[in-house]
Amino acid sequence: MEQLKRMVVFATVVDRGSMVAAAEVLGMSPSAVSQQIRKLELSTQISLLHRTTRKLTLTEAGALFYQSCAQVQQLAQQAEQRLAELRDAPVGELRIAAPVGFSGRPITQALMPLLQAHSGLSLKLFFNDEQIDLVEQRIDLAIRVGRLEDSSLVARHIGDSRMLLCAAPAYLARKGPVSHPEQLPGQDWLALNNESLAPLLLRGPQGQEYKLRIDSRVSCNNILALRHFTLAGMGISLQPQQEIREELADGRLLALLPDWQAPSFGIYLVTPRRDAQPAKVRYALQALQRHLLPGP
Known part of the structure; x- marks a missing residue:
């Protein structure tokens, strides 16, 4: 990893033409930049730059090595740009x-x-x-x-x-209307697999409670499948209110016992x-x- 950092420093020195200019871009001191170049030359065991008091020039090996360093630098910049895009814009x-x-x-x-x-x-x-x-x-x-x-x-x-007790008009026409929780036992229930594990608690308009254990005729792990069975008039099910607004509005489903509330989720x-x-x-x-x- 340190070697990759030194390659970027080397490419910046070549691009900027001096240690001082590269140091300003990299946020380092000129002596720190010079030290990184020396360590790079020691590790590669070859001279990369000719240093004079007026300018820096690449050795033959340095010119070849610079091409690879510039690619590393470009890939790093592209990676940073992609991260910035992910951070700042939905892409x-x-x-x-x-x-x-x-x-x-x-x-x-x-x-x-x-x-x-x-x-x-x-x-x-x-x-x-x-x-x-x-x-x-x-x-x-x-x-x-x-x-x-x-x-x-x-x-x-x-x-x-809110969860609503629902049935289709065809089911109620066959079984009769439901006007009180005491009429719920013995109905044809359509339930999610976990709904039969605990009693259903209904709360009335005056705070009264009614507990019912659901004995389902049809059970599954998919709420949409239960909804289709309910729409077909096969029984009563609990349905999320926000998911059945259209069915309630056009009368394909009817909410039973609207004054009694099932637990929300x-x-x-x-x-x-x-x-x-x-x-x-x-x-x-x-x-x-x-x-x-x-x-x-």
């Missing part, structure tokens, strides 16, 4: 992991303007309801929901999303580290935070 490949339920409009609306404004930025998305190793998969940023396990990752809580933006984030991650954090904040 390169942005790798984001998110649950399957986020694969629709919110994440598209958040990231599309960023891609349109910065042509040097590319995007790779990983949608999976199972958590993946961010470091191993080289993930820049992940969207995670629910309770987060303790780890070295940096999590930014951006809000909470936190939405987090997670990165492997907090400091020295490249610009692509900083821009993406800002964009996602604006668009993923749960609405009323």
